[in-house]
Amino acid sequence: MADDPIENLRLSVMQDALPVGMAILERARKGGVSRLAEAFANSDDPLEVLRSEGEPAAKTIREQLDRVSPGLGNPVVPVKVEVDQTNSQKEQTSDEEELIRVLDRISNGMEELDSRLCDECSEKG
Numbered sequence: 204m205a206d207d208p209i210e211n212l213r214l215s216v217m218q219d220a221l222p223v224g225m226a227i228l229e230r231a232r233k234g235g236v237s238r239l240a241e242a243f244a245n246s247d248d249p250l251e252v253l254r255s256e257g258e259p260a261a262k263t264i265r266e267q268l269d270r271v272s273p274g275l276g277n278p279v280v281p282v283k284v285e286v287d288q289t290n291s292q293k294e295q296t297s298d299e300e301e302l303i304r305v306l307d308r309i310s311n312g313m314e315e316l317d318s319r320l321c322d323e324c325s326e327k328g
Contacts, residue, residue: 214278217261217265217276217277217278218278219254221257221261221264221265222253222254222255222256222257222258222260222261223250223253223254223257224257225257225260225261225264226242226252226253226254226256226257226260227239227253227257229256229257229260230242230253230256242256264276265277
């Protein structure tokens with residue numbers, strides 16, 4: 204979880220309170236207070252029963268919130284990305300130097316080949 208207390212509260216509401224609240228609303232809508240009281244009378248862990256009942260509706264709400272702003276309904280895992288600029292610049296410089304060395308070697312080889320071909324042409328001609 205995040206280190207931010209407000210973010211922790213938001214995540215707790217989305218994962219725990221929202222499903223329970225949705226189940227309470229649905230039970231109250233369907234059967235009134237007596238239907239709601241059944242969850243507390245017939246279970247050792249009524250909050251878990253309500254959480255599991257309300258999870259499908261809560262999932263729908265979280266998905267709708269994500270459409271408004273990604274990560275608002277479903278938690279987004281924060282990622283810390285760091286780029287070491289000094290190493291990448293050194294690598295780039297060494298790559299450039301290596302490329303220059305290779306190109307110089309190719310150029311020298313081409314010059315040598317050209318001089319040998321010219322020497323052979325002048326010997327035959």
